[in-house]
Amino acid sequence: xxxxxxxxxxxxxxxxxxxxxxxxxxxxxxxxxxxxxxxxxxxxxxxxxxxxxxxxxxxxxxxxxxxxxxxxxxxxxxxxxxxxxxxxxxxxxxxxxxxxxxxxxxxxxxxxxxxxxxxxxxxxxxxxxxxxxxxxxxxxxxxxxxxxxxxxxxxxxxxxxxxxxxxxxxxxxxxxxxxxxxxxxxxxxxxxxxxxxxxxxxxxxxxxxxxxxxxxxxxxxxxxxxxxxxxxxxxxxxxxxxxxxxxxxxxxxxxxxxxxxxxxxxxxxxxxxxxxxxxxxxxxxxxxxxxxxxxxxxxxxxxxxxxxxxxxxxxxxxxxxxxxxxxxxxxxxxxxxxxxxxxxxxxxxxxxxxxxxxxxxxxxxxxxxxxxxxxxxxxxxxxxxxxxxxxxxxxxxxxxxxx
Amino acid sequence: xxxxxxxxxxxxxxxxxxxxxxxxxxxxxxxxxxxxxxxxxxxxxxxxxxxxxxxxxxxxxxxxxxxxxxxxxxxxxxxxxxxxxxxxxxxxxxxxxxxxxxxxxxxxxxxxxxxxxxxxxxxxxxx
Numbered sequence: 001x002x003x004x005x006x007x008x009x010x011x012x013x014x015x016x017x018x019x020x021x022x023x024x025x026x027x028x029x030x031x032x033x034x035x036x037x038x039x040x041x042x043x044x045x046x047x048x049x050x051x052x053x054x055x056x057x058x059x060x061x062x063x064x065x066x067x068x069x070x071x072x073x074x075x076x077x078x079x080x081x082x083x084x085x086x087x088x089x090x091x092x093x094x095x096x097x098x099x100x101x102x103x104x105x106x107x108x109x110x111x112x113x114x115x116x117x118x119x120x121x122x123x124x125x126x127x128x129x130x131x132x133x134x135x136x137x138x139x140x141x142x143x144x145x146x147x148x149x150x151x152x153x154x155x156x157x158x159x160x161x162x163x164x165x166x167x168x169x170x171x172x173x174x175x176x177x178x179x180x181x182x183x184x185x186x187x188x189x190x191x192x193x194x195x196x197x198x199x200x201x202x203x204x205x206x207x208x209x210x211x212x213x214x215x216x217x218x219x220x221x222x223x224x225x226x227x228x229x230x231x232x233x234x235x236x237x238x239x240x241x242x243x244x245x246x247x248x249x250x251x252x253x254x255x256x257x258x259x260x261x262x263x264x265x266x267x268x269x270x271x272x273x274x275x276x277x278x279x280x281x282x283x284x285x286x287x288x289x290x291x292x293x294x295x296x297x298x299x300x301x302x303x304x305x306x307x308x309x310x311x312x313x314x315x316x317x318x319x320x321x322x323x324x325x326x327x328x329x330x331x332x333x334x335x336x337x338x339x340x341x342x343x344x345x346x347x348x349x350x351x352x353x354x355x356x357x358x359x360x361x362x363x364x365x366x367x368x369x370x371x372x373x374x375x376x377x378x379x380x381x382x383x384x385x386x387x388x389x390x391x392x393x394x395x396x397x398x399x400x401x402x403x
Numbered sequence: 404x405x406x407x408x409x410x411x412x413x414x415x416x417x418x419x420x421x422x423x424x425x426x427x428x429x430x431x432x433x434x435x436x437x438x439x440x441x442x443x444x445x446x447x448x449x450x451x452x453x454x455x456x457x458x459x460x461x462x463x464x465x466x467x468x469x470x471x472x473x474x475x476x477x478x479x480x481x482x483x484x485x486x487x488x489x490x491x492x493x494x495x496x497x498x499x500x501x502x503x504x505x506x507x508x509x510x511x512x513x514x515x516x517x518x519x520x521x522x523x524x525x526x527x528x529x530x
Contacts, residue, residue: 308441310466314414346438382420382470384445384462385438400437401519 005320006364010205010298010357011154011182012322016250017207017358023253024209027246035243036234046245053252057201057214060255061180061189064219069235070248073213074181075105077200078148080215080239081177082109084225085146085198086118089175093143097121099131099160100340102150106179110148125340128291129158137168146175151183151199155324155337155353156290157299159187166195175223181205181213185258186266186296191216197223203247207358208254212247215239265358270297272356272365279369283376285389289324289338289351300354301338304372306386307379309334309349315375316352319368324351406467407501413471418478421460423447429457431485431524435515442469442509446516448480448488450524456480456488461516468506472496472513485521 007015016024027049035050037043051065058065071077086096098110100122110120121139126132131149147169149160162178169176177198183189185206191199199216203209217223217238231240277300280286285305303324304312313323324335334348343351354368380386385395406414422445423430429450436443442465449458459477463470475496480488496502496510 306464308465308469310441311414311470314467344439346441349441382417382462383464384434384443385464387422387445387462395438400439400443401435401515 002363002367004318006318006368007320008354008356008360008364008368009320009322010360011157011353011355013204013210014207014357015359016204016209017254017257019257020208020250020253024246024250027249031245033245035245036232046243050243050245050248053248056252056256056259060184060259061191061199061201061216062193063191063216067191067216067219069215069217069238070243071213071215071239072211073204074103074179074200074202075213077202077213077215078103078105078177078179079109080225080228081198081200081217082106082146082148083113083228084238085175085177085223086113087226088224089145090118093141093145095119095121095141095144096146096148097123097136097139097144098148099123099125099150101125101129101153101155101337102148103154103179103181106148106150127342128294129153129156129289129337129341130291130294131160131165133161133164133168136165140168140172140174144172144174146177148177148179150179150181151189152180152186152296153290153337154182155322155335156301156341157182157296157355158290159183159294159296161294162196163194169197170195182296184255185262186298191218197221198225203251203254206254206258209247209250212244212251214251266297269356269358269360272360272362273297273300273354275362276300276354276356276365276369279365280372283373287343287347289341289343298356300356301351302354303338303343303347303351304376305347305350306383306389307350307376308346308383309351311379312350312352312375315379316371318371322353322355324348324353405503406471409500410468410471410502413474413500414467417461417470417474419458419460419474420462422462423449423458423460428527429524431520431522431527433516433519433521433523435519436465436469436512438464441465442512444469444473444512444516446473446476446513446520448485448517448520448524450485454484454486456483456485465509465512466506468500468502468509469512471500472502472509473516475499476513476517480517485524488517489521491517 033042033046035046054065181202202213289301338348461473493510493514
């Protein structure tokens with residue numbers, strides 16, 4: 001039995017795994033103690049549970065639990081890492097580097113640092129969405145103090161060369177932050193091997209609850225930060241505020257499940273993604289956005305030429321997906337990520353991000369393939385552009401009556 | 404985008420989709436808009452010897468309201484003379500479809516498409 005709309009937006013958020021929800025509930029009602037209460041058993045048991053969860057999060061990324069700081073989510077982790085490190089090391093230099101295709105939580109934080117007097121470089125990506133390591137090296141300056149590159153892109157799912165960037169940063173003594181919100185449970189993360197100083201995590205992209213995340217802060221060599229949230233000195237002074245015990249338990253359980261099941265799950269999800277890709281590539285004039293090889297198994301981002309973005313989204317109401325078209329929101333700007341790949345506005349507008357997950361079935365994929373064939377076909381019947389292309393007209397040579 | 408029932412109806416069941424031969428004597432073709440702006444409308448009218456529009460066809464690349472606006476005008480121009488067709492105003496289209504303010508440009512484009520189609524027809528019959 002299919003349930004509509006079919007959820008294919010796992011990169012936006014995931015449902016909480018029922019096992020995770022089960023694990024969380026007792027910590028709301030029975031075991032409600034404040035983990036910071038040192039004087040009674042309610043506090044002790046909550047503290048123990050929080051530390052167990054910290055071990056689970058650390059274990060997924062092969063880190064020491066002492067290197068994990070709880071936050072409210074990846075946006076806060078990115079803010080704490082980027083502002084915290086830039087402000088701590090500002091005596092060393094004022095230059096910071098990131099990439100044009102980063103999440104807004106990173107880009108807007110960089111903008112804020114520019115207002116505070118830092119100089120920022122926003123690196124271009126190649127046509128496949130990956131950064132060019134030579135261009136990255138060229139962007140480094142003697143006064144560069146911080147580099148921030150996401151592990152996995154949220155729109156196109158490409159995996160950046162984190163190991164290589166880490167080597168370069170470590171060699172130059174530059175703090176390296178990685179936003180790994182989209183990476184946990186999807187790619188192997190080994191922080192004993194990767195030369196990453198700071199890494200942001202989110203629970204809700206990996207079948208945990210919303211409102212909880214973590215920041216990895218390396219101990220050897222030690223990454224230093226200025227706290228952004230002041231208060232009771234929780235989390236070794238890096239992030240004050242009473243710990244959300246039930247959320248933390250949820251994130252710990254979600255990351256434990258990810259560690260134990262990701263290998264099998266990723267193979268299953270990859271097979272579904274490849275089935276979807278094969279089915280959609282049968283449609284003429286479709287373009288996959290982003291590198292297919294250096295890519296997480298659950299993401300597929302495709303542009304359908306000669307159909308307009310908003311009408312396409314209206315046509316595919318039976319599936320819950322994300323679109324590169326911002327037409328439905330206040331701004332008319334299409335996806336800046338796709339634009340950074342060099343896609344023109346029309347192809348950026350008519351793109352769909354399909355993201356598959358733990359509860360996606362083969363039946364849902366087959367329905368989606370069939371739906372896309374029908375709806376794209378219908379919209380192209382309606383499209384004067386498609387008609388012209390069929391007649392052999394090169395649209396680039398047409399003089400449009402722009403309005 | 405919260406669309407009216409009428410927009411959704413035209414979007415789901417567009418009227419008069421298709422094309423006439425551009426070379427046909429009685430056919431006027433108007434194409435307005437640009438892909439980079441997000442909408443392109445092609446409106447064609449087929450005019451009888453008596454100057455009355457017998458039939459109309461459209462194809463539109465654009466959002467739901469652009470499709471609905473052009474579908475609607477194919478219905479409206481039928482049975483009108485070319486001069487009467489030129490009297491159709493974008494405000495009437497916007498009102499009929501209850502277009503939201505951000506989509507008013509779709510109705511303007513539809514009005515422009517009528518003008519362009521009529522102009523093309525008249526050009527064929529000059530002199």
